[in-house]
Amino acid sequence: MRVLLIEDDTVLGAAVRDQIVADAHSIDWATRLDEAGDYLEVANYDLILLDLMLPDGRGQPFLRALRKRGDVTPVIILTALDQISDRIEGLNAGADDYMVKPFDLSELSARVGAVARRYAGNPNPLITLDDLEIDLAARSVLRDGKPVPLTAREWVLFEAFVQHPGQLLSKAQLEERLYSFETEVESNTIEVHVSRLRKKLGRDRIETVRGLGYRLGAP
Numbered sequence: 001m002r003v004l005l006i007e008d009d010t011v012l013g014a015a016v017r018d019q020i021v022a023d024a025h026s027i028d029w030a031t032r033l034d035e036a037g038d039y040l041e042v043a044n045y046d047l048i049l050l051d052l053m054l055p056d057g058r059g060q061p062f063l064r065a066l067r068k069r070g071d072v073t074p075v076i077i078l079t080a081l082d083q084i085s086d087r088i089e090g091l092n093a094g095a096d097d098y099m100v101k102p103f104d105l106s107e108l109s110a111r112v113g114a115v116a117r118r119y120a121g122n123p124n125p126l127i128t129l130d131d132l133e134i135d136l137a138a139r140s141v142l143r144d145g146k147p148v149p150l151t152a153r154e155w156v157l158f159e160a161f162v163q164h165p166g167q168l169l170s171k172a173q174l175e176e177r178l179y180s181f182e183t184e185v186e187s188n189t190i191e192v193h194v195s196r197l198r199k200k201l202g203r204d205r206i207e208t209v210r211g212l213g214y215r216l217g218a219p
Helices: 010-022 033-042 059-068 084-092 105-119 152-163 171-178 189-201
Strands: 002-006 026-030 047-050 075-079 097-100 126-129 132-135 140-143 206-209 213-216
Touching (some): 026 033, 059 084, 084 097
């Protein structure tokens, strides 16, 4: 999952960034609303983490503008504004969740996962796929009852396939899952990770559609 963090507090921002990366997601971090707008023009995000008090404006009008132009990217507000009226305003502006600072990073991870699953059309974190048992919340996979160790990047790609069963995903779509703007993209990275997933999950688990991309198939 690719996340956009909009937060001007460098200490909190760094902590949130590190937590999101540790949860096997990629993240871009903007400290101003105009910078966030630039990111949104050139990349697609699965989730936005939005502070409400930024140096160049407030988050609520920014969120309303997103929704007005048809952007349905899920948004979790992260803010020190803790009044009920603030929560109502944020949710009415189009937020999917609202967290008051200071918050526990583990709770943030849980809420990020819950929002992601909801928008992927599968609110249940437990999935059975042929001989695989997948726990999206715990980011774990069992094959024939035995744990399958996946690296962070392998999990990100596999999660993308699980969330879009049978759907063709292009190489560019998969690369967006893995990389933030600060990360250099190697041309064969997707091929390498798909090959490793096949070795761990089954040779025919991921189908290649030549020139178009990959999709999750039956073993």
